[in-house]
Amino acid sequence: MTTIMITGANGNIGRILADHLKESYELTLVDIHFHNVDPALLEGTIVKELDLTIVGNWDGLLEGIDYVIHLAGNPSPDAIFDDELIDLNYKMPYYLFKESSKYENFVKRIIFASSIHAVSAYPKNVQVHVDEPVRPGDIYGVSKVYLEGLASHFAFTEGQESIGIRIGNFDENLDDPIVDEAGLAEYLSPRDLCHLVDCALKAKLVEPFLLVNGLSDNRFPRLDISQAKTALGYRPSDDAFVLKGYFQDDNGDPIELSEED
Numbered sequence: 001m002t003t004i005m006i007t008g009a010n011g012n013i014g015r016i017l018a019d020h021l022k023e024s025y026e027l028t029l030v031d032i033h034f035h036n037v038d039p040a041l042l043e044g045t046i047v048k049e050l051d052l053t054i055v056g057n058w059d060g061l062l063e064g065i066d067y068v069i070h071l072a073g074n075p076s077p078d079a080i081f082d083d084e085l086i087d088l089n090y091k092m093p094y095y096l097f098k099e100s101s102k103y104e105n106f107v108k109r110i111i112f113a114s115s116i117h118a119v120s121a122y123p124k125n126v127q128v129h130v131d132e133p134v135r136p137g138d139i140y141g142v143s144k145v146y147l148e149g150l151a152s153h154f155a156f157t158e159g160q161e162s163i164g165i166r167i168g169n170f171d172e173n174l175d176d177p178i179v180d181e182a183g184l185a186e187y188l189s190p191r192d193l194c195h196l197v198d199c200a201l202k203a204k205l206v207e208p209f210l211l212v213n214g215l216s217d218n219r220f221p222r223l224d225i226s227q228a229k230t231a232l233g234y235r236p237s238d239d240a241f242v243l244k245g246y247f248q249d250d251n252g253d254p255i256e257l258s259e260e261d
Helices: 012-021 081-098 140-157 182-187 190-202 226-232 240-243
Strands: 003-007 026-031 046-049 067-070 109-115 160-169 209-214
Touching: 012 026, 012 190, 026 190, 067 081, 081 109, 081 140, 109 140, 109 190, 140 160, 140 209, 160 190, 182 240, 190 209, 190 226, 209 226
Parallel strands: 003 026, 003 067, 026 046, 067 109, 109 160, 160 209
Antiparallel strands: none
16 A cells, blocks of 8 residues: 655644545654544554654654655744744755655655745735745745745755645634635635645656645635646635635525636
């Protein structure tokens, strides 16, 4: 069976992906602890409690791993560079790519979580395409730009294939009344994220590095997702504006809008 290692597997995205993938793949789940995880989620998986900011903990970790889904890191846009980002968002991904270069016959592809924060300084009314210049809106976003560059470097110099996904507002609670149109435009649903990762695992790449935007099929998407559709076959199902209650008839059913609407 194909093997996948998920770093940061105890995070919100990690748990959802582990539950989604565990029936089809042999999973190795890695995080610093799993004491607050439903034991049912861990059944049938290999669990490793490791601090991946310690370089020695990578020794042999990737042996026999086909794919890595790298989610580990500090996800806070308010993170401080010296205290909260250096080890988690700079050193740890470097250790991953450096270690993976030792296992050319094992690690077929690394799929990593970048973020919409890599381009969040663009005006809110601008739709950002994946090939436009980076414009991070915070120091956390800068760390994601570094991760994208690191992956590209190892792809084109060492041959380590990787796909980066600029993830939108994954944790957004659409029932929260304070969620506005800008938040809806950046939404990525759990169902669409799982589908996008499925596509990233199975796609054949033209070049060893690919960067895509990861949003649902929102009526007014903040990021352009055409490259994910073209290169990966991504077909998102959800629209945050419909889920929030926009574009509904008197019966609460979604209204099908034409491209001209």
